[in-house]
Amino acid sequence: MTAGDRIDAALAQDRAALVAYLSAGYPDLDGSVRAAEVAVEHGADVIELGLPYSDPGMDGTVVQRSGERALAAGTRTREVLLAVEQVAATGAAVLVMTYYNPVYAYGVERFAADLASAGGAGLITPDLVPEEAGRWSAAADEHGLDKVFLVAPASSDERLRTVASASRGFVYVASRMGVTGVQDSLAEGGDELVARTRAAGADRACVGIGVSNRQQAARVAAYADGVIVGSALIQALGEGDAAGLDALGALTAELAQGVREGRA
Known part of the structure; x- marks a missing residue:
């Protein structure tokens, strides 16, 4: 199941897709798999599993800390692939979000296979x-x-065309410059950047960085093909105990409702 397939299925229901980011190996490997399963059960269409990395330049504090915890627990590329296999069994499309060095170190062709x-x-x-x-x-x-691949507000039209041509599945539209994280308000101009990305040839454009609640999800879903949420979900998960899983499920359901309201 590709991410494009899952997004297209959501669009056929006249809604955007909900893309949920969680850190593989946080709070531990089994806990991250269970968290992803809960997210799917409560409405996530696509799961991004973050591969923990020692120098995560784009990640905000919440994601960085979860990755540090996963690394300390021994989560490496092989363990992330085991998590992918288990989460894919839910029927969700499962993407790995990773900096390139771990893929290169593992072996690019081997990693793909x-x-x-x-x-x-x-x-x-x-x-x-x-x-x-x-x-x-x-x-x-x-x-x-x-x-x-990613585009950002500073991307030129030429850059947008290059990324759109190279991408398959969707283009990740970073709605603001800087690192990921929960934001009180959304950056302005996300709709314009999505429109420019589509005009550059992208089949699908999903927006992330800063979305954390139902109202924000609805606003982004009004113009994007998918809404990406990460830090807010990891915060809700907390230590991954029963209360954390309940909170994760509740927030995912709230966000899933938001993406349905966006096109209403």
């Missing part, structure tokens, strides 16, 4: 630009994996 074998949909690579992604793009094409 193992991710496909695990039932993964593909990769989101925040620090990899299409011009430097030749090996990954070739390996992803060989195994039918999504290639999700």
Whole structure:
């Protein structure tokens, strides 16, 4: 199941897709799998599993701390692939969000083959630009994996065309410059950036960075194909105990309602 398939299925229901980010290995490996299952049960269409990395330049404090905890617990690329296999069994499309160095260290072709074998949909690579992604793009094409690249408010029209042409699944539209994290208000201009990204040739545009509640999800869903939420879900999960899983499920359900309201 590709991310594009899941997004298209949501759009066929006249709504945006809900894309939920969780850190693989947080609070531990089994706990991260259970958290992803809860998110799917409560309305997430696509799951992003973050591969913990020691130098996460785009990640805000919440995601960084969850990744540090996962690394300290011994979560590495092999364990993330095991988590992908278990979460993919839910029927959700499962993307790995990762900086490129762990993929390179593991072996690009080997990573693509193992991710496909695990039932993964593909990769989101925040620090990899299409011009430097030749090996990954070739390996992803060989195994039918999504290639999700990012655009930002400062992206030129030429950059948007390059990213749209190189991406498969969707283009990740970062609605503001800077790192991820919960925001009290959404950045202005997200709708314009999505429109520019579509005009550049993107089949699907999903928006992230800052969405944390039902009202924000509805606002973004009015113009985007998918709404990406991460830090707010990890905050809700807390320590991953029963109360945390309940809070995660409740927030996911609230966000799922929001993406349905956005096109109403």
